[in-house]
Structures are given as C-alpha cells and as structure tokens.
Amino acid sequence: MKTFATLYRRIDAATSTQHKRQALIDYLRLAVGDPEQYASAAWTVYFLAGGKPRQMISTKLLRQLVLEATDLPEWLLDECYHSVGDLAETMALLLPPPTRVEDAPLDVWMNERLLPLRERDDAARLAALRDWLDAMPSDDRLPFFKLVTGELRIGVSKLQMTQAIAQATELDAKLVAQRMMGYTQANRAPQAQDFVALVAPAEAGEDGRPLRGQPYPFFLAHPLQAPLSAFPELLGPVDDWLVEWKFDGIRAQFIHRAGEWWLWSRGEELVSDSFPELAALVDFLPDDIVLDGELIVIAPRSDARSAMDDLSDLRPFSELQQRLGRKVLTPKMLRDRPVALIAYDLLEKDGYDLREKPQRERRALLEDVVSRAHSSAMQVGADLPLRLSPALTQPDWESFARQREEARARGAEGMMLKAMGAPYGVGRQKSGANLWWKWKLDPMSVDAVLIYAARGHGRRSGVYSDYTFAVWSGPPEQTDRTLLPFAKAYSGLSDEEMRKVDATIRRTTIENFGPVRSVRPTMVFELGFEGIGSSNRHKSGIAVRFPRMLRWRQDKPVEDADTIEALRALLPGGGA
Amino acid sequence: MTKDLIVPAAEGLYCPQGKFHIDPWRPAALAVITHGHSDHARWGSGAYLCHEDCAPILRRRLGDVRIETLRYGESRQIGEVRLSLHPAGHVIGSAQVRIERRDEVWVASGDYKLEADGISAPFEPVRCDAFITESTFGLPIYRWRPQAEVMGDINSWWAENARAGRASVMQAYGLGKAQRLLRHLDAKIGPIVCHGAIEPLNQIHRDLGIALPPTLNVGALDKAGLSRCFALAPPHAVQSGWIRRFGNHSEAFASGWMRLRGNRRRRGVDQGFALSDHADWPGLLQAIAATGAARIFVTHGSGEALSRYLRERGYDARPMATEYGDEALEGEAEPNIEADTDGA
Ligand SMILES: [Zn+2]
Ligand SMILES: [Zn+2]
Numbered sequence: 001m002k003t004f005a006t007l008y009r010r011i012d013a014a015t016s017t018q019h020k021r022q023a024l025i026d027y028l029r030l031a032v033g034d035p036e037q038y039a040s041a042a043w044t045v046y047f048l049a050g051g052k053p054r055q056m057i058s059t060k061l062l063r064q065l066v067l068e069a070t071d072l073p074e075w076l077l078d079e080c081y082h083s084v085g086d087l088a089e090t091m092a093l094l095l096p097p098p099t100r101v102e103d104a105p106l107d108v109w110m111n112e113r114l115l116p117l118r119e120r121d122d123a124a125r126l127a128a129l130r131d132w133l134d135a136m137p138s139d140d141r142l143p144f145f146k147l148v149t150g151e152l153r154i155g156v157s158k159l160q161m162t163q164a165i166a167q168a169t170e171l172d173a174k175l176v177a178q179r180m181m182g183y184t185q186a187n188r189a190p191q192a193q194d195f196v197a198l199v200a201p202a203e204a205g206e207d208g209r210p211l212r213g214q215p216y217p218f219f220l221a222h223p224l225q226a227p228l229s230a231f232p233e234l235l236g237p238v239d240d241w242l243v244e245w246k247f248d249g250i251r252a253q254f255i256h257r258a259g260e261w262w263l264w265s266r267g268e269e270l271v272s273d274s275f276p277e278l279a280a281l282v283d284f285l286p287d288d289i290v291l292d293g294e295l296i297v298i299a300p301r302s303d304a305r306s307a308m309d310d311l312s313d314l315r316p317f318s319e320l321q322q323r324l325g326r327k328v329l330t331p332k333m334l335r336d337r338p339v340a341l342i343a344y345d346l347l348e349k350d351g352y353d354l355r356e357k358p359q360r361e362r363r364a365l366l367e368d369v370v371s372r373a374h375s376s377a378m379q380v381g382a383d384l385p386l387r388l389s390p391a392l393t394q395p396d397w398e399s400f401a402r403q404r405e406e407a408r409a410r411g412a413e414g415m416m417l418k419a420m421g422a423p424y425g426v427g428r429q430k431s432g433a434n435l436w437w438k439w440k441l442d443p444m445s446v447d448a449v450l451i452y453a454a455r456g457h458g459r460r461s462g463v464y465s466d467y468t469f470a471v472w473s474g475p476p477e478q479t480d481r482t483l484l485p486f487a488k489a490y491s492g493l494s495d496e497e498m499r500k501v502d503a504t505i506r507r508t509t510i511e512n513f514g515p516v517r518s519v520r521p522t523m524v525f526e527l528g529f530e531g532i533g534s535s536n537r538h539k540s541g542i543a544v545r546f547p548r549m550l551r552w553r554q555d556k557p558v559e560d561a562d563t564i565e566a567l568r569a570l571l572p573g574g575g576a
Numbered sequence: 577m578t579k580d581l582i583v584p585a586a587e588g589l590y591c592p593q594g595k596f597h598i599d600p601w602r603p604a605a606l607a608v609i610t611h612g613h614s615d616h617a618r619w620g621s622g623a624y625l626c627h628e629d630c631a632p633i634l635r636r637r638l639g640d641v642r643i644e645t646l647r648y649g650e651s652r653q654i655g656e657v658r659l660s661l662h663p664a665g666h667v668i669g670s671a672q673v674r675i676e677r678r679d680e681v682w683v684a685s686g687d688y689k690l691e692a693d694g695i696s697a698p699f700e701p702v703r704c705d706a707f708i709t710e711s712t713f714g715l716p717i718y719r720w721r722p723q724a725e726v727m728g729d730i731n732s733w734w735a736e737n738a739r740a741g742r743a744s745v746m747q748a749y750g751l752g753k754a755q756r757l758l759r760h761l762d763a764k765i766g767p768i769v770c771h772g773a774i775e776p777l778n779q780i781h782r783d784l785g786i787a788l789p790p791t792l793n794v795g796a797l798d799k800a801g802l803s804r805c806f807a808l809a810p811p812h813a814v815q816s817g818w819i820r821r822f823g824n825h826s827e828a829f830a831s832g833w834m835r836l837r838g839n840r841r842r843r844g845v846d847q848g849f850a851l852s853d854h855a856d857w858p859g860l861l862q863a864i865a866a867t868g869a870a871r872i873f874v875t876h877g878s879g880e881a882l883s884r885y886l887r888e889r890g891y892d893a894r895p896m897a898t899e900y901g902d903e904a905l906e907g908e909a910e911p912n913i914e915a916d917t918d919g920a
Contacts, residue, residue: 012837013840013847014844015844015845015846068709070716073885073888075884076715076716076881076885079881080715080716080717083715083836084717084836084838085838086837086838089836090717091836093717093719093835094716094717142837208721243609397816462838462839526595547848
C-alpha cells in the first residue's frame with residue numbers, strides 16, 4: 001500500500017500534467033525493472049487508468065467503523081463530511097493514529113485481503129478493517145479509502161497512462177494503446193503477467209493487432225466550433241468529407257471472430273450480455289470482422305422489416321438508459337426497447353486491420369458488408385438489428401448547416417464530419433487534417449431559477465457549487481404558480497462567479513437539510529442541455545441531459561424565468 | 577441574581593459592568609485587545625488596553641493611539657470588575673481576558689493554541705464560571721501533528737528544493753506564523769528571504785528579545801543564493817511581481833486550513849503544511865475542560881457544531897456571533913487583505 005499511496009499523493013499534489021506524467025513515469029520505470037513489483041504494478045496501472053472493481057466495502061460499514069473508533073456522534077461525522085466534501089478524506093482525517101505499522105504490496109492487499117472480504121459478513125469485515133487500519137500510517141489511509149470505496153478518481157486518463165507506459169518502456173504509443181484495450185474492465189483481477197504483457201518489448205510481427213475478443217482503441221471526435229463561414233478554409237470542399245448524423249446512443253464496437261462475438265462500449269467495457277439481440281448479427285455477418293457504430297433503441301418491431309438505412313424508428317437516449325445497468329433483462333424490456341447497431345465504420349475484415357485504409361475505402365467495404373448481411377437476412381425473413389449510418393450529401397456547407405437543423409427531429413445531436421482520405425486514428429488525436437469532427441447543434445437552453453444548493457466535492461469542496469434549478473409551473477398572471485425543479489448542474493461558472501453565488505446562497509438560505517440548503521429564489525441562470533425527455537424523477541416530469549450553466553442572468557428578475565411550457569416545447573415532437 | 581459579565585453588542589463583546597469592549601469590530605470607548613491580528617485589533621477606539629508585548633504591534637498597525645498595557649497576571653479595577661490578562665499561546669503578546677466581579681469569573685479566550693510555539697508565552701488555563709472560546713478549527717477533522725514534526729517536514733522540503741536548485745517560497749500570515757517558521761527553520765540549509773510586509777513584524781519580535789535567524793531582502797541575493805533560499809511572504813504577495821524574482825521555485829502554504837485536500841488544491845500550491853496558531857479539536861476540548869466552566873460561549877468558525885457537542889456532554893453551551901475572520905476561503909476572497917489577518 002505504501003508504494004501505491006506514495007504515488008497517489010505525488011500525482012494528487014501535482015500542479016501540472018507534466019508533473020503528473022513524470023510521477024507516473026518514475027513509478028513505471030522502477031516497476032518495470034523490478035519483477036517483484038509486477039503483481040502490484042498490474043493493480044496500480046488498473047486503478048490509475050480508471051479500472052474499478054465492484055465496491056469492496058460499503059460506505060455504511062466504513063461510517064460505522066469510524067464512529068466506533070472515534071466515539072463521535074453521527075451528526076458530527078456528517079458535519080465533518082459537509083465541511084470536507086469527501087467521505088474518504090473525512091474518515092482518513094478522523095481516525096486515530098495507528099498503534100503499529102505493518103504493510104503489504106497492493107496485489108496482496110487486493111487478492112488476499114480486500115477481494116475475499118466480499119464473501120464475508122459485515123462483522124468479519126469490520127473486524128478485519130479495524131485491524132488493518134490500526135496498522136496503517138495516517139497518510140496512507142486516504143488512498144486506501146478511495147480504493148475500497150471505488151472512488152479513486154485522481155485525474156489520470158487512460159490516454160495519459162498509455163503515454164506514460166510508452167515513455168517509460170520506449171514502446172510505440174499505439175502498441176501500448178492496443179495492449180491497454182480492455183485492461184481496466186470492471187471486476188477484473190490483473191496479474192503479474194498482465195503487467196508484463198503491457199510493458200514487454202514488442203514481439204516480431206506484433207503490430208498492435210488485437211487478440212480474440214479484444215477491441216481496437218476507439219477513434220474519438222473533436223467538437224467543431226468554428227463559424228460556418230470558416231468551414232471552406234478549415235475543411236475544404238464538401239466532397240472531401242463523409243458527413244453523417246451524430247446519433248445520440250452509445251458508441252460500440254462489434255467484434256465477430258472465430259465464430260464468437262463481443263460488444264465493447266466506448267468506455268472499454270464488455271457489454272455483450274446487456275444486448276443479447278445482437279447475437280443475430282453473427283448469422284449474417286462474415287467471420288473476422290469488426291464494426292464501429294452506435295447502439296440505439298428502436299421502436300418495437302412491427303411486421304415490416306426495416307431497410308438498412310431507415311432512421312425513422314430511433315428512440316431517445318433516455319430509453320437506452322433504462323436498459324443499461326439492469327442486472328436482469330426481462331423479455332418485456334427486450335420486446336419494448338429493442339436495440340440496433342447503426343454501423344459507421346469497418347475496422348477489420350477477413351482478419352485484416354483496415355484502420356490505415358482511407359475512410360473512402362472503409363466506407364465502401366462497410367456498405368458492401370451491411371447490404372450483404374441485410375439481403376441474406378431478407379432471404380430467411382429475419383429482421384436484422386443492424387443499420388447503416390447514411391452518408392449525407394449536399395452541394396455545400398450552407399446546405400449541410402440547414403440540414404443539420406433537422407437533427408433533433410431525427411433524434412440526432414448534430415452531424416459527424418470525417419475526412420474521406422483519412423485513416424482511423426487512435427483515441428483523441430490532438431491535431432492534423434485527419435480528425436473526426438462532431439458538429440453538434442447548439443444546446444437547448446432555458447432561463448431557470450436556483451432553488452437548492454449543495455456543497456461541492458473535490459476542488460469545489462466547502463463551496464455551494466451544486467445547484468438544483470426550477471422553472472415556473474405557469475405564466476406570471478397565474479398567481480398560485482410554483483417553481484418546479486427539473487435539473488441539477490454544477491459546471492459552467494467561473495470561480496469568481498461561483499464565489500459570488502456562494503455568498504448569495506449563504507445570505508438567502510431558507511433552510512438547511514444536511515449538506516443541502518433551500519434558498520429564496522433570487523438568481524436566474526441560462527441553463528443549457530443537450531437532450532430532453534420525460535421523467536418521473538423530477539416534479540416537473542422532465543429530465544434533461546448534460547445540463548450546465550451557460551450564463552448567470554443577473555439582468556433577469558426571477559419572475560421572468562421560463563415556464564414548464566417552454567421546456568415541454570423542446571421535447572421531441574414538440575411536447576404534444 | 578448575577579448578570580452576565582460579557583454580552584454581545586453591536587460593536588463587539590461588551591462588559592456592561594466595566595463599560596469596555598473586547599476586540600470590538602467597531603469603534604468603542606475602551607477596547608481591550610486580546611492580540612494584534614487585524615480582525616481582533618481594529619482601528620477607531622478611544623483607548624486600548626493590551627499585553628505589553630502586543631503594544632508595539634498595535635502601534636505599528638494603528639499608529640498614534642492611546643495604549644495602556646498590562647503584564648500577564650497583573651490586574652486592574654475597571655468600573656465594577658477586576659480585569660487581568662493571561663497567556664493564550666496564539667501569537668506574541670496574545671492574552672485571554674479574565675473578568676471578576678464578586679465571586680463570578682468570566683474569561684474571553686481570544687485566539688489560542690495549547691502547544692508551545694517557542695515565541696509566545698504558553699497557554700495557561702484559567703478557572704472560571706463562563707468561558708468564551710474561539711472555534712476556528714472546531715471540528716474533529718482538525719488535529720495537529722506536533723510542531724517538531726511539521727517543522728521537520730518543512731525543513732526537508734526546503735533542503736530537497738535547495739538540492740534541486742529551486743527556491744522554496746512559503747506563504748504564511750505575517751504576524752505569528754512567519755516568526756514561528758523563522759524560529760524553527762534550519763538556517764544551515766540556505767539564506768532566508770522575507771517579504772517587505774513581514775520584515776517589520778520580525779523586527780518587533782527581535783526587539784522583544786525573540787531570537788530569529790538573519791533575514792534578507794530579495795534584492796540582496798544573487799541567482800545562486802535565490803536558488804537555495806527559503807522565502808516567506810504573506811498570501812497576497814504571491815500574486816504580485818515579487819514572486820517572479822525567484823525564477824524556478826516551489827510554493828507552499830502554512831496554515832491549519834492546509835489539513836484539507838480541497839484547500840490545498842484551491843490554493844494551487846505544491847505543498848500545504850498544516851501548521852496552525854489555533855487550537856485543534858482535542859485542544860479546544862482540553863482547554864474548555866480545564867477552565868471548569870459550566871457556561872461556554874463559542875465564537876468563530878464552527879460555533880454550532882462545537883456548542884452542540886458540548887451540550888450533549890452536559891455543558892450550557894451556545895454560539896456567540898462575532899465578526900472575526902473565520903471562513904476557510906478568506907485568504908482567497910480578499911486577496912488584498914492585510915498581511916496578518918487571523919493567523920490561521
Ligand atoms: Zn481570531
Ligand atoms: Zn488571531
């Protein structure tokens with residue numbers, strides 16, 4: 001734990017990405033040179049690159065442990081938590097110092113101590129924890145609590161980890177990226193040999209090809225924010241670009257190799273089990289093929305089979321969300337919310353990696369593959385949950401801009417622009433002509449009233465930075481109208497603004513409920529969001545996606561904030 | 577029936593039987609001052625009464641004002657009450673104010689800490705019936721490590737930077753914290769630089785017989801000297817051009833608030849050292865118990881939480897509203913605040 005905790009603290013204290021990367025590289029160099037560390041390094045890489053085992057110990061149990069060890073009343077623990085803004089840190093600060101020191105490497109902690117705890121009962125867990133914590137230096141407890149509560153967010157991205165490994169081992173970053181694919185899957189227990197496989201010298205012929213069910217690193221898009229007038233200069237003629245809708249689903253890679261299939265989400269989670277209907281693809285697609293596309297819920301099937309580029313039956317993201325995270329998929333769920341894969345790229349065919357081929361060629365091969373699959377499905381009367389993302393054509397960028405306005409009505413978020421001559425890259429490339437662009441619609445927005453505030457976490461801990469927003473239930477002339485909450489947002493304000501808002505909140509507090517305060521409605525914000533749907537979670541009956549504060553409307557009196565009607569009008573279908 | 581000897585008033589804590597205020601935040605006729613931090617020693621009162629070691633600080637801050645002084649333990653009759661000052665251990669010349677009338681004793685603590693800092697006279701508990709305590713760090717998450725350990729870390733940080741050829745720039749409040757750091761720095765590591773806002777306060781300490789290592793103006797060092805130096809500055813100075821003169825440097829902040837990760841990150845310093853001139857949670861509880869008082873009034877900081885905790889343990893405790901600096905973000909909210917507010 002000590003080595004891991006030391007690295008954690010060094011990364012955590014780093015004030016620049018440069019320092020952060022150096023800390024990783026220093027650690028990795030030592031680990032690579034010391035076989036005794038391979039097993040613990042396998043876990044270290046797993047955690048820092050974002051891997052999460054299922055929560056090993058419940059927060060409730062940890063609270064109980066701290067209350068017993070400190071003899072504090074529960075309300076005071078809560079008071080401390082509200083002040084610190086982070087439970088793991090609060091507990092680390094409250095526990096009495098150790099009476100002895102005894103440590104083990106991270107892999108021993110994970111494999112022999114923490115993971116087996118899942119099979120034990122609460123009393124046994126509590127006893128074990130008490131014993132371990134009593135032998136753990138105070139400084140190591142924060143990383144320890146972060147780890148066991150599954151909240152080890154420390155600002156290292158998978159890409160940074162990949163680059164650090166590449167730099168520490170002098171391997172090609174693309175090769176490391178390939179080796180990292182799937183490394184951080186949930187509930188994996190990485191072993192010494194997994195670390196060796198990450199850092200070993202490249203083997204002859206190893207060109208970063210994935211094995212068995214392993215996916216390719218996803219090529220990620222950049223937001224296109226230039227004004228339309230700059231497009232000709234920035235992008236050139238429209239003919240050089242493949243233009244498609246930007247679908248509002250889940251990015252996924254479908255892999256069919258050696259008779260088996262795998263489905264990976266963009267977060268590099270294996271999600272095959274959540275979408276069993278895609279098994280049908282195996283019967284109609286050739287072997288040794290990898291598709292990149294979007295998973296999306298489609299309207300329950302009627303008798304009519306869908307054409308391969310039919311987009312009329314796409315459902316909003318909120319319906320897909322209802323399928324995610326379900327442990328058990330009921331037949332009803334599968335019937336009411338079937339999914340399809342909208343394919344937009346072909347990464348591998350007949351076992352050959354196509355990523356270096358230009359987009360134009362990959363697209364032609366993709367069209368061929370999907371249409372063959374559809375015609376063989378048609379011959380046996382099967383409805384294939386596979387579509388082809390249509391290539392949109394317009395004479396110029398202005399026409400595309402006009403067409404983009406239809407995106408929302410089609411359940412899309414905007415358009416994707418992909419250079420026809422470009423290969424399929426790795427991750428989010430920084431620059432160059434070969435980027436993928438996401439050209440999103442401007443977010444929808446309403447003017448909403450701040451009615452609750454909670455203290456933030458991490459960088460914003462101690463400051464009232466997380467807000468709940470509401471709109472009016474009716475027009476101003478309706479005297480008994482009320483404020484209906486519909487969204488929570490915490491991003492979009494500058495630090496300066498946040499401080500002012502924080503001060504206003506403290507001044508206008510009506511009531512405290514633990515960490516949350518209700519405030520007198522005095523502040524109006526322009527709230528932007530990227531999707532909207534019906535919901536039972538909020539009183540307003542509406543939920544929005546990715547809400548954020550666009551502007552603090554200090555010019556706007558509360559009475560002039562928007563009404564629920566304005567929100568309903570934004571629902572797909574215009575709130576009919 | 578006895579009447580309270582200290583009550584909250586618009587100007588600050590007030591003793592009606594003696595007709596004086598303690599650390600008033602608005603002008604009063606007679607201001608009894610617990611210590612020289614700017615939120616406790618404010619401008620505009622008719623006359624000031626404080627410990628003799630606090631007087632030079634008041635003079636420097638408030639200019640030509642009427643100041644009378646007492647030594648620790650020396651008492652004086654004011655109106656119907658007998659007043660004396662007792663060591664608070666917070667900064668040089670800091671005092672608890674003891675007020676006695678017939679057989680009733682009240683004590684206002686001002687700011688205090690229990691650990692001896694090597695500069696101020698160590699805190700002495702005073703038996704009383706009612707105790708007005710600060711609670712800047714009145715939550716159990718605040719538990720200080722011994723000064724020797726923290727200073728050991730600070731000296732190692734400096735030595736490590738000096739080896740790597742970069743300056744060590746430490747932000748600290750100018751009155752109290754700065755001198756405490758100076759007193760315990762290992763001057764063998766390299767030269768010590770003090771910002772112009774701190775140096776006069778160092779001089780006051782030296783004049784009072786406190787031994788501090790030699791301190792230099794930033795202009796007195798060449799490049800090689802700067803790369804090994806330890807530089808002390810009030811928090812606002814780091815945003816000025818002053819800090820640019822050090823070139824490659826590491827920044828740290830010494831304050832009790834640095835115990836929390838969120839505060840360290842918000843400050844954007846490379847290192848935060850939790851070194852405070854206020855009592856931590858165990859210190860507050862220990863000090864309160866040692867007074868033997870049944871009635872406790874809690875000022876600053878987490879007044880509500882500490883009061884409730886004390887009530888659950890049988891005390892008659894309640895918060896008392898004051899206008900002393902206590903917010904975690906004060907240093908940030910007012911970057912131009914005078915160098916030595918509150919000395920957290
Ligand atoms: Zn104070
Ligand atoms: Zn003070």
